[in-house]
Amino acid sequence: MTMRDKVFPVLTIVLILIAIWYVAAIYLNAPFERDTAGRAGTTITFSEIVPKTMFQERPVLPAPHQVIAEIWDTTFNKPVTSKRSLVYHAWITLSATLVGFGIGTVLGILLAVGIVHNRAMDRSLMPWVIASQTIPILAIAPMIIVVLNAIGIAGLLPKALISTYLSFFPIVVGMVKGLRSPEQIQLDLMHTYYASPAQTFWKLRWPASMPYLFTSLKVAIAISLVGAIVGELPTGAVAGLGARLLAGSYYGQTVQIWSALFMAAALAAVLVAIVGTAHTAVLKRMGVKP
């Protein structure tokens, strides 16, 4: 019953979206068929146009089955080490995402600990943390890549650092709130025990911040992926989902663009789901009321 309750609404929306997509594909791809027919000096009826819009090589909007076929072909019919394999490109992006996410998480937690425990850091650092996110990532990404290249750092790390740049922010904000979430009465209790700051941190502030940490991690992992893809765009990278998007747009390979997009979305969904599972497991161990 609960399964049906969950699946049914989602499935309905998916079907509606696919239907809209097909209609849009016909509408957007039809002008090309009319132009082709016009140049050949023939006329073409609507019922002749519709099937043609489903199988164009470079459609304005590829039909869903074209994208699915492309994803299937580049995922399962190519060896994963091949440059034509979507799995290969996804892995390149995923590795940068995970490294960037890891650094961002550690950095974010360290900054939050500093901000919560040190008044000077609270005053001086927090405005900069917020300001850092007002700069468009597309503007700063090429600069980071260029500067790091100049000092001899290339490959995975520059892309990962762009992921870090995006992902540390929700961690800092979430953890500052989480580490400050213990009530005064819980802090007073520690005071009456003459607990050291380290004891107060590990026995009170840290466990109290767990729900906040995981909520932040979910946001951070998704934008880490965005960061890694953005990091691949300005560098003329030859591999990665970002490179696939870029190459696709150079050559008008819209089917390739859409399949890279869907791969990125699927990757994000899986990553968020993994963090979500960890979240549930940790809260269960901490005895949260189900």
Add this chain to the structure above:
Amino acid sequence: MTSNLASVVSARDLGLTFQTSDGPVTALTGVNLDVKKGDFVSFIGPSGCGKTTFLRVIADLEKPTSGSITVNGTTPEDARKNRSYGYVFQAAALYPWRTIEKNIALPLEIMGYSKAEQEQRIARTLELVNLAGFGKKFPWQLSGGMQQRASIARALAFDADLLLMDEPFGALDEIVRDHLNEQLLELWDRTNKTICFVTHSIPEAVYLSTKIVVMSPRPGRVTDVIESTLPRERPLDIRESPEFLEIASRVRDGLRAGHSYDE
């Protein structure tokens, strides 16, 4: 001051003024009080009379701005550093991610008791507050009264002779409260602790105490100190005895006197 040696808490002309954005607020003024070892002292008064503030001064959670106070013959700060009191707050303040026994273990972990010692003390204090068998439960699985008993167990787990209780049963219903009052008296009798107990219930104060401190607000001060003549052994129905009612009426008079001038 030789009296300090026999006193667990000794306050002399104690005052505390909070600096707020609306100007200074006098929470306590001219408080003189001695709490002897083994006493059960209740602080009673309307809200704003400084009874909780006084308890917090004893616990070194607030600093007095005038006068002097000693706890176990030292400053409140040293008393706190010696871990010489257990504090029970208005709310149970159990850590929700710890089971009941882990909550009781919290002060023991902080104070560096060995694992074996922790287990033995957890078992003993759970027994003491009638929660044996509930050690593995999480706080949300227990009723409000049981949670508060767990928080008392936590305050009893380490070797503090002084127990400071800030309206521990204030949020509980009358029946649970009666029951816990009875258990608390029994516990006090068995452990021989000194207890300072804040309440705004007259029957509760009279039933529990060997000494009742009546306080009044604006500014917070002590208006009367009543030594109870009730015996140490107190069944619940002692509350209908003429002796009990007489003390209760004296407390009520004290509260009224403190209140009359600002009406």
